[in-house]
Amino acid sequence: MLEKDSVYRKRRSIRSFDVSKAIAKEDLMLILEAGSYAPSGGNSQTTHRLVITDKEILAKLEELVQQEFARMEIEEDTYKSIKNSILRSRQGNYFYDYQAPILIVVANKKGYGNAMADSAMMIQNMMLQATELGIGSCYINQLHWLDENPVIRGELLSLGLKEDETVTGGVALGYAKAWPETELKRDGNPITFC
Ligand SMILES: Cc1cc2nc3c(=O)[nH]c(=O)nc-3n(C[C@H](O)[C@H](O)[C@H](O)COP(=O)(O)O)c2cc1C
Structure with missing residues (x-):
């Protein structure tokens, strides 16, 4: 069994950050380097990262994401997380x-x-390295969901996204206000030995 303090078991999704504690530049660079060591199909190494640390840019993106989700309609087949984003954006606190x-x-x-x-390989490497650093x-x-939204795309293009690129994901980083104490059950993801 994996040790309880192994990086795989320690990594959790952190959704509340202590913004008074800044991430050191060296740590950010280690996290980015870990991402660069991720495997890629055919060793293509075409994954592009926009590293946003500027508070004003982060706040503007938050405002735009909320604005654009709030405008979206909910259909019968809308993915539950997107539906949640739309509903929370309409309430104005997303x-x-x-x-x-x-x-x-x-x-x-x-x-x-x-x-x-x-992209997912790279994100996982970065998350595991962050965990190693206590981040x-x-x-x-x-x-990614809003990749084709002209307002969001326009903003990201102004930040350095290339015209021939599509947003595939993202990762938030910061010191946790509190690290989750209880582990999630890991009894999904079926395995068949053949
Ligand atoms: C492809 C993918 C997309 C995800 N998107 C989000 C997201 O947009 N927002 C979020 O809060 N968590 C997101 N998560 C995190 C999952 O909700 C989380 O990994 C899952 O609930 C298990 O919790 P854990 O990360 O603490 O193990 C995503 C995870 C994956 C793998």
Whole structure:
């Protein structure tokens, strides 16, 4: 059995951040480096990260994400997390990134079949390295869902996203206000030995 303090068991999605404690530049660089060591399909290494640390940019993105979700309609088949984002945005108190001090937006080439897989590999590496450093992280997917939204896309293009890229995911980083004490049950994900 994995040790309780192994990085796999320690990593949890952190959704409440202590913004008074800044992440040191060296730690951020280690997290980014860990991401760069992730495998990629055909060793393509085309995953592009926008590392956002500027408070004003983070706040503007939060405002735009809330604004754009609030405008969206809920259909019968709307994915539950998107529905939740829409409902919370309509209430006017939606912080999709939990007001983390750092948000890394992850993108990859449009039309590349391994875009999402490569990005997820990189995000996991970064989350595990953050955990090793005692830094909290959470996978953030809202900018992926809003990838084709012209307002959000326009904002991300102004920050450095390329025209031929699609947003594949993201990760919020920061020191946790509190690390979850109870573990989640891990009894899903069926395994068949053959
Ligand atoms: C592909 C993917 C997308 C996710 N998107 C979000 C998200 O947008 N916001 C969020 O709070 N958590 C997101 N999560 C985190 C999951 O909710 C979380 O991993 C799951 O509930 C298990 O909890 P744990 O990370 O603490 O083990 C995402 C996770 C994955 C793998």
